[in-house]
Amino acid sequence: MQTKTEESPTRERKRGDRIKVGVVGATGMVGQRFVQLLSDHPWFELTAVAASSSSAGKSYKEAVDWKVSPEIPQKARELTVGESAPPLDCELVFSSLPGSVAGEVEEEFARAGYPLFSNASSHRMDRLIPLVIPEVNPDHLGLIEGQKEERGWSGFIVNNPNCSAVGLTMVLKPLQIRFGLEKVMVVTQQALSGAGYPGEASLDMVGNVLPSISGEEEKLATEPLKMLGSLREGGIERAEIAISPQCSRVNVADGHLETISFALKKEVGLEDVKRSFSSFRPETEKLDLPSSPKKALVLLEGDDRPQPRLDVERGAGMSTSIGRVRECPVLDYKLVLLSHNTIRGAAGGSLLNAELAWRRGYLND
Amino acid sequence: MQTKTEESPTRERKRGDRIKVGVVGATGMVGQRFVQLLSDHPWFELTAVAASSSSAGKSYKEAVDWKVSPEIPQKARELTVGESAPPLDCELVFSSLPGSVAGEVEEEFARAGYPLFSNASSHRMDRLIPLVIPEVNPDHLGLIEGQKEERGWSGFIVNNPNCSAVGLTMVLKPLQIRFGLEKVMVVTQQALSGAGYPGEASLDMVGNVLPSISGEEEKLATEPLKMLGSLREGGIERAEIAISPQCSRVNVADGHLETISFALKKEVGLEDVKRSFSSFRPETEKLDLPSSPKKALVLLEGDDRPQPRLDVERGAGMSTSIGRVRECPVLDYKLVLLSHNTIRGAAGGSLLNAELAWRRGYLND
Amino acid sequence: MQTKTEESPTRERKRGDRIKVGVVGATGMVGQRFVQLLSDHPWFELTAVAASSSSAGKSYKEAVDWKVSPEIPQKARELTVGESAPPLDCELVFSSLPGSVAGEVEEEFARAGYPLFSNASSHRMDRLIPLVIPEVNPDHLGLIEGQKEERGWSGFIVNNPNCSAVGLTMVLKPLQIRFGLEKVMVVTQQALSGAGYPGEASLDMVGNVLPSISGEEEKLATEPLKMLGSLREGGIERAEIAISPQCSRVNVADGHLETISFALKKEVGLEDVKRSFSSFRPETEKLDLPSSPKKALVLLEGDDRPQPRLDVERGAGMSTSIGRVRECPVLDYKLVLLSHNTIRGAAGGSLLNAELAWRRGYLND
């Protein structure tokens, strides 16, 4: 599969040219973020929303318990909620379905010819489905051709990773490229919105921390290895890095904070490590994608940063903040990172994947 | 220095026999805990409170902004607050002075003949001053004789460690004894009361996490090494363990949660590690100390434990809870621990040190 | 109905004499409080727990997601959870069933001969069922005889009020007796545990206030009128007071704070109002009931009290705290009150009702 002729990155599609997109799982927390982020998108126009059958047939404003901003975007209010199955009145589908049902439904859409960009966990580790962060492994989109062929689909599926894996992988990428990575310890303090709605009970969170998140550590130990792996002969050869995660839930609305230590393959100085972050210029920056932040990684000064309250909105929620880079007496270096879990870690990440696919010509058939 | 004849552990001192004790720094958060814990103590009777000169001369109830329970204990209410300097109407002094003033004041008391049990940081790493957790290193009280001699004091100082170091050291002790310890990674989520009052601003904590605590990581990297070290020729030979701490502040009232990974010297199985905790029977259990919890270490089942809200009061705040013991792909094992920071980690820990000293005969001169 | 010969209040039943009691709805938040409060009760012995059929047959420790203290009480752990229907191995039943099922199940127990003390809302406004706070309207137990007769039950039902109504009614009682009451405005700030478990979603509560609680205002407008009403000819003549409630939910674990203004029938001074609280000596104080607090009403000095964190545990959660009593330019006076919603406002209140009934001889058949 080679990339097709790119459109000029500077030419904006005209309004009338916008791609019609649908969101399945549109009433959940991540679905709401999709609807919000799509409300004024220069390339994509939201024309369809779908949810569980109990919502189907209602207007979106009736079906949703809107939580992510004061008002439901005007254009979405009157859309009729459809069933989560093809056909939908759109050319491209975003999925924020719960893991329990995503697997089958998403494949139906791919089979029916839709490019589908999923935030669900079902297909993330599927060997034919690219698990992508545009700044990290844009070339993994190369799996699409083989996926379509082998599965016999006319559409395809592209996945973004778990909300806790995005920030970590973003930070590991420049380290891997420059110095090689051997080991990573990561302790997360994850936000409430990562558990969906209603998510954790308020009684469990008031003045408290939950010391585990079901299923999260396995995702955090494996998804980065696929994304940091290499595209080889139509498959992904995983990176060989030992990742040891410990996940906790804290009483924060949005923003996963992660405290990490890592061992590198090369012996390098503290300034080299910092510079690898501050000078990180992913290829995708040249593509002028609408949801791409100006800086993928924001290196913060000040021992008290990043903080969820102050830093989660950096780059409109698409940047990863890094602070407290310093030596570690057990591994080599340690630091604290922060990433917005429902924007960069979910809806925004999926949207950026679709923008990348469009630029790379995967939506032009 | 040899231990003097112990009193029979089962004989309770009669009321009339109780040792008169004073608290300096009595109006702060830890000072209040001292006053609370001493309000019904079988061996110690609170007869003096001291604080900064702005409080001196007032009754305790006027001077204190009481925060740790609904009511100031009856006996403390009418005590007149004295200056933080000898003489005080007592035989033994507890100190919860702020680090900035503790150094000098505490030495004055020792010089004046008072046994002083301090929660302040000033003398913790002083080579002649025992830094003690009774379950971990009761023998370090052996430094007292040399301390008195070399400093020319008729009294002495015994310190308890930083609130974040207690739980960690309690958990490391059985590992060190049984298997030998090489490396420890520790990420803390520390409670608000650890910062004293007023401590962190509420605006910084609502829906937020602070990714650092000033000065804390250095304490956490060094104090355990002294406590896990060996008493040799009148000094402490520090344990050789690499500890890498990362400290954060979370919106929890009481209870420091710590997520740790560690590498052992011996290759052992998961069950061996768990058993080292569940079978930990420190010598001090036989001493029947009033503030000693029935179980120093409580090994919890259930992936969602320990939690500050549910577990911080175990053993009346004197037990350390351990959960989620499992293998670590980077070091050997990992787990989550919880310890009450103002009880075990401060006033209660200091009180237990005094009880130990009494049993060991250091207060009988 | 006349009170039967009372047992001497000073004689404690011997251990072997304790009444066997059961709890239906034993796995919920209020059910857990019942189990906790009964774990060391001098008169009652917990011998049966019942819950929904999904829990029936399991041991209590397997069935419950214990949240109210570190450990499930030893004696309750191995009790087998029964179905919520007679017969249960006990002489008296406490009910914390959800309102949706309580109505029918509770009547079954009464029909089957059990005295049942309910925290559920189903029967609170039933004209034959006493809605009781022992310090407020102990004489309403007089409804029992007629209830049994008219309904043809060999057992009976006694109710305690909604958690938000207890504190308010306690505070209104001395005002009503001394000065007569005309109007009451009340704005509540209610705790999370009042919504049961899981209750409110944590995402709705972090850094937020919910400005309403479904169904709560109606209860708060009517239940006090029944309790402050008079027992007349086998029924209750409701008090004629206009109560206007506004209820909100705040991010507090336990403790309902209520801000009230009221107009009295007599013109009285501020000190008279305060004295009516500080001198309130309900008849029940003489009955020496195990769950009765020493002071039903605690009048606090200090403009910053009561506070949930500092005052909710007063009287072991059975006292109502009052602060900020002052003149109101719209009605006559205003104040702030605080009451523990799952102890005094639920399980503890029901338990106290049973103790009252026992003292009054209603359990002696």
Next chain:
Amino acid sequence: MQTKTEESPTRERKRGDRIKVGVVGATGMVGQRFVQLLSDHPWFELTAVAASSSSAGKSYKEAVDWKVSPEIPQKARELTVGESAPPLDCELVFSSLPGSVAGEVEEEFARAGYPLFSNASSHRMDRLIPLVIPEVNPDHLGLIEGQKEERGWSGFIVNNPNCSAVGLTMVLKPLQIRFGLEKVMVVTQQALSGAGYPGEASLDMVGNVLPSISGEEEKLATEPLKMLGSLREGGIERAEIAISPQCSRVNVADGHLETISFALKKEVGLEDVKRSFSSFRPETEKLDLPSSPKKALVLLEGDDRPQPRLDVERGAGMSTSIGRVRECPVLDYKLVLLSHNTIRGAAGGSLLNAELAWRRGYLND
């Protein structure tokens, strides 16, 4: 004083024409909001910042502990912090000085010829100084002429009210105009940022509510009366309304929630009351002021609104949200309102006052 010829409301001042403005008290919470809101203002250009002498001489980025957004606005970063005294390099001054120093400093600026728009409390009830909400009492600017004359100032002072008084007064205004107002009960649940920084201690707020706010109730009882009063013979005749406030602090970052009941002079229906809000069209709407929200009052459906988290940002923090309008059995009607305390209730309100003054010609000398 007569209003001077207005500029055409549709003509925007060109960039080069912008009025140079300064902020005194620029490093505090409200000062930061001023700096943020001024960072891209079409009429005003921030050219000076001033603070206490300990900050004077530093760059703004060194002097401030920035808390209100991820980054200090670019243009403000390098401004040198001046002393809080004239002269400042600007034509107009905004003041968010603490009450303790505001009185004298603000008068110095007025004497020195600066129009000063203050958020401080010192002059709010001064009979010659207009206390203004543009939607409520724009005509009170008419006090300016007499103020200058009587005080002998070449500049002048205009005040905005206390953060808790803005939303209340906005909501009372249409009621007063249409129906006449007699009595108002108001219970507030105020946000942390209203106390400035550091404000309340986090230990006092975690899982807690503070039942009073020092000095707040007096402001809330009197400031609305001045704003709802009439400009008569160079002074304000206060409105005769009995207002009874009770203020509390809750663990919310931004947004004061207020629960009110009120008695009207006319007997009107519920729909009339609602319509008075939904049809409220203040004169200022025609003035096209940059900081004016499209709707001053937003009437929300849904019993669960307004909520701080969901509604505080309505109208970019300048709208007042109203919900739960319903009958009150004690007074006539009751409702819940929400207003952003540091935007509408402080910096944004002051800015809007300056915009009004500019439109009205008071800045054209």
